[in-house]
């Protein structure tokens with residue numbers, strides 16, 4: 001078996017993918033950029049050390065290529081390119097910018113999600129790589145409603161933000177690349193932490209609302225009930241569905257499909273069979289942020305005379321406006337057919353509360369540099 005080259009290995013999803021693919025015996029190479037304080041090698045060392053701790057055994061190490069998807073040849077030397085040409089036969093492209101809005105076409109998310117994909121595809125052409133796994137998003141469907149099929153791509157939909165627009169363009173680019181002979185597209189919905197340990201190293205989406213709720217309530221004093229009375233209104237109905245999926249499940253399904261060639265060449269919606277309702281998300285926010293007194297004002301309602309807390313909340317959460325609504329129904333026939341033995345864990349009150357509590361205990365931050373014994377007793 002040739003090497004699989006993974007981009008985005010330091011991200012939330014990428015670090016699970018290297019764990020699961022390395023555990024399955026897949027020879028891995030990773031393209032990683034250095035940070036101000038750590039080389040690419042050091043970054044991967046920390047992540048693999050974390051997994052060794054978690055799993056109680058040493059996992060095989062990937063070959064680390066220091067580079068950047070926004071550079072020609074991904075910033076690799078001639079010697080590294082030669083190694084790739086001789087050893088790598090598959091790219092798993094997970095790297096992306098999760099910035100929702102951009103200030104210009106030269107900035108994120110365009111630079112990495114569109115420019116970066118073009119560079120990765122050029123690199124595949126140069127090095128003769130013909131098999132490509134692409135991590136897209138279920139939300140390339142934009143603001144569509146109704147049932148979204150895995151075969152749907154560009155049907156003239158209106159994207160909800162620049163991120164969705166850039167990811168749709170990226171998907172169209174990889175689909176149009178004639179030198180790619182086998183293309184598998186993964187479209188996860190909203191990724192949250194590990195269903196078993198609660199671990200996450202990023203705090204977007206659901207966590208952003210949680211962090212905001214937590215910060216706002218921490219600033220005030222609870223009443224005699226021990227909780228904070230926060231009369232506030234959610235501009236939702238309560239029965240909107242949201243497609244939250246644990247990162248360990250996303251990675252397990254992807255690793256299974258990647259290691260079983262008969263499932264290659266398709267598009268997979270990585271979405272739950274039973275989405276959570278916004279009422280449950282609301283209840284968990286109230287409980288874990290230790291407040292009560294909030295209610296649903298109705299979907300899309302313009303709040304009259306918003307309180308200071310409501311104004312602060314909606315000002316900060318504005319970036320996620322396109323997610324503050326009912327999700328469409330994602331058909332996931334391909335995923336269910338390929339991996340029926342890997343059902344998505346049901347996100348119930350208990351699991352969402354536990355994930356929220358872990359994020360609060362982590363103070364909504366994670367640094368790979370600090371030695372941690374996360375969840376290891």
Ligand SMILES: NC(=O)c1ccc[n+]([C@@H]2O[C@H](COP(=O)([O-])OP(=O)(O)OC[C@H]3O[C@@H](n4cnc5c(N)ncnc54)[C@H](OP(=O)(O)O)[C@@H]3O)[C@@H](O)[C@H]2O)c1
Nearest residue numbers: 008009010011012013068069094095096137188189190191
């Ligand atoms: N998170 C979600 O809810 C969600 C939902 C649907 C789809 N997705 C897709 O899933 C994929 C992984 O997302 P994630 O949640 O794991 O995101 P993440 O935690 O933000 O990780 C992004 C990864 O991309 C890397 N990256 C970004 N720009 C790069 C560049 N110029 N050169 C090299 N590496 C670069 C980052 O490297 P650094 O560590 O150096 O920054 C990091 O490893 C993305 O394609 C995303 O669009 C995510």
